[in-house]
Amino acid sequence: MSEPLFAPVQEGLTRLRGTLAYDGKDFYGWGIQPDKRTVQATVEHAVATVLRIDPVTVQCAGRTDAGVHARGQVVHFDIPTSTLMEMNDLVYKFNSLLPEDVAFLDLQITTPDFDARFSALARNYSYLIYLYGRNPLLRNHAHRSWLPLNVAAMQEASQRLLGLHDFAAFCRKREGATTIRTLLRFDWAETPDGLIRADVKADAFCYSMVRGLVGAVLEVGEGKRPVEWITEYLEGRARQPEIYAAPALGLTFESVEYPSADQFATRVQETLRVRDLDGTP
Amino acid sequence: MSEPLFAPVQEGLTRLRGTLAYDGKDFYGWGIQPDKRTVQATVEHAVATVLRIDPVTVQCAGRTDAGVHARGQVVHFDIPTSTLMEMNDLVYKFNSLLPEDVAFLDLQITTPDFDARFSALARNYSYLIYLYGRNPLLRNHAHRSWLPLNVAAMQEASQRLLGLHDFAAFCRKREGATTIRTLLRFDWAETPDGLIRADVKADAFCYSMVRGLVGAVLEVGEGKRPVEWITEYLEGRARQPEIYAAPALGLTFESVEYPSADQFATRVQETLRVRDLDGTP
Numbered sequence: 370m371s372e373p374l375f376a377p378v379q380e381g382l383t384r385l386r387g388t389l390a391y392d393g394k395d396f397y398g399w400g401i402q403p404d405k406r407t408v409q410a411t412v413e414h415a416v417a418t419v420l421r422i423d424p425v426t427v428q429c430a431g432r433t434d435a436g437v438h439a440r441g442q443v444v445h446f447d448i449p450t451s452t453l454m455e456m457n458d459l460v461y462k463f464n465s466l467l468p469e470d471v472a473f474l475d476l477q478i479t480t481p482d483f484d485a486r487f488s489a490l491a492r493n494y495s496y497l498i499y500l501y502g503r504n505p506l507l508r509n510h511a512h513r514s515w516l517p518l519n520v521a522a523m524q525e526a527s528q529r530l531l532g533l534h535d536f537a538a539f540c541r542k543r544e545g546a547t548t549i550r551t552l553l554r555f556d557w558a559e560t561p562d563g564l565i566r567a568d569v570k571a572d573a574f575c576y577s578m579v580r581g582l583v584g585a586v587l588e589v590g591e592g593k594r595p596v597e598w599i600t601e602y603l604e605g606r607a608r609q610p611e612i613y614a615a616p617a618l619g620l621t622f623e624s625v626e627y628p629s630a631d632q633f634a635t636r637v638q639e640t641l642r643v644r645d646l647d648g649t650p
Numbered sequence: 651m652s653e654p655l656f657a658p659v660q661e662g663l664t665r666l667r668g669t670l671a672y673d674g675k676d677f678y679g680w681g682i683q684p685d686k687r688t689v690q691a692t693v694e695h696a697v698a699t700v701l702r703i704d705p706v707t708v709q710c711a712g713r714t715d716a717g718v719h720a721r722g723q724v725v726h727f728d729i730p731t732s733t734l735m736e737m738n739d740l741v742y743k744f745n746s747l748l749p750e751d752v753a754f755l756d757l758q759i760t761t762p763d764f765d766a767r768f769s770a771l772a773r774n775y776s777y778l779i780y781l782y783g784r785n786p787l788l789r790n791h792a793h794r795s796w797l798p799l800n801v802a803a804m805q806e807a808s809q810r811l812l813g814l815h816d817f818a819a820f821c822r823k824r825e826g827a828t829t830i831r832t833l834l835r836f837d838w839a840e841t842p843d844g845l846i847r848a849d850v851k852a853d854a855f856c857y858s859m860v861r862g863l864v865g866a867v868l869e870v871g872e873g874k875r876p877v878e879w880i881t882e883y884l885e886g887r888a889r890q891p892e893i894y895a896a897p898a899l900g901l902t903f904e905s906v907e908y909p910s911a912d913q914f915a916t917r918v919q920e921t922l923r924v925r926d927l928d929g930t931p
Binding site for chain 2: 390391392438440460464467469470471472473474502503504505506508510621
């Protein structure tokens with residue numbers, strides 16, 4: 370899958386920015402795939418149908434894998450300004466056409482230089498785990514661990530991953546894509562209702578990186594590896610076959626952070642410059 | 651549907667007590683109905699299959715309607731003591747045969763005089779509401795309100811319903827069944843993640859009572875009726891057609907409270923005596 374390049378808004382079009390929530394269970398992830406039910410295809414279809422326009426491309430802040438949920442995915446797309454003038458209450462109209470497992474939470478006209486992906490400063494994900502047994506009410510939104518977990522050791526290991534690193538060991542390979550990222554937060558805690566929750570934040574994540582991070586730290590939590598191992602693993606920069614990515618269903622894309630509107634364009638240039646240096650197309 | 655009578659354990663059988671959780675979305679409620687997927691039929695089938703015995707009757711603490719969830723439904727059933735001797739890890743074995751949306755959380759041998767329904771001192775339910783828009787991640791576990799809700803007014807109205815009353819106005823009629831109950835708790839609060847939650851506790855609930863209570867209090871929360879109206883409505887003892895029961899999907903059966911084991915039999919006698927006085931068969 371090629372990475373979309375930054376595309377400024379065209380003459381006669383208006384750029385919209387929106388927040389989406391979805392239940393990832395019945396989607397084959399964000400990005401369009403032939404003959405698969407994806408979030409992107411579903412949303413693009415609803416937008417084009419409501420506005421009676423040609424297919425529109427909806428760009429997101431972070432493409433999610435099959436089964437991953439979102440509470441605060443951010444998107445942008447451009448629609449004919451003339452169409453916009455005739456419409457109001459677009460959130461309601463789009464949601465009326467969207468199936469029950471995906472919805473716009475908000476929608477606004479934004480500046481031409483806003484880009485859901487390249488203007489972003491940081492992404493927040495959560496990962497939810499329940500222990501043993503069965504949990505019929507959370508089965509599609511949390512991962513079941515069959516082993517007891519040492520949350521303190523997981524927290525300690527996670528802290529050693531913070532900062533600017535090459536996270537290649539935690540990511541699936543994608544030709545030409547950088548794996549250098551800044552991990553800004555990786556905290557583990559027990560929730561009041563007995564679940565174990567990770568909060569993970571980075572400037573950006575590479576392919577399958579959050580699940581790789583959680584999967585590796587679970588090795589420590591299960592007592593299979595000492596805390597120190599996580600640093601060796603990071604520095605090895607090679608994904609080991611025995612470390613599986615944690616299952617998608619425990620993962621939720623929570624939110625995206627952006628600079629103030631006057632910084633959108635600057636941030637896009639910064640993002641593109643950094644990726645150029647890394648060899649990202 | 652006739653109410654099951656208290657049945658003490660037979661010679662050669664051992665009584666088990668278990669806790670069940672289920673996602674009510676794809677069940678037609680608890681009680682067996684011809685050609686419908688119900689929790690009771692599903693659980694009874696798994697138990698009989700694992701133990702290779704004739705159909706067994708599983709009694710629950712509170713029969714839930716179609717769509718209602720459970721985090722802590724309590725059940726009892728009797729199995730041949732000889733079968734029990736050969737088996738261990740029954741939770742695991744039953745759950746292996748149960749579909750993903752229902753599971754035993756625990757299971758223990760209990761005393762012959764324990765009755766999931768008649769020994770119970772109190773039942774706890776929760777009701778979850780989100781406001782406006784759409785919520786793909788909670789759509790099957792919370793009710794969407796299209797109107798803003800005055801939580802303080804809802805709390806005030808709910809407090810006026812506490813105590814021993816005839817709750818006929820809030821219940822669906824069931825021939826010969828009493829509607830006199832003691833409402834022990836009915837609290838509303840906003841959760842940290844912006845939802846509105848009711849916690850409801852009574853000695854027992856009659857048919858559709860929690861949903862009737864929530865539906866009536868929502869009339870106050872939406873500003874359609876003053877707080878005082880709730881008392882008139884209670885005292886009218888007639889369900890008004892314009893007051894609908896709140897939707898099932900927001901309702902979760904949380905837990906059941908029992909006396910200590912030496913009080914099981916006494917509590918059963920008390921329960922049966924009170925219901926006799928009310929004319930309950």
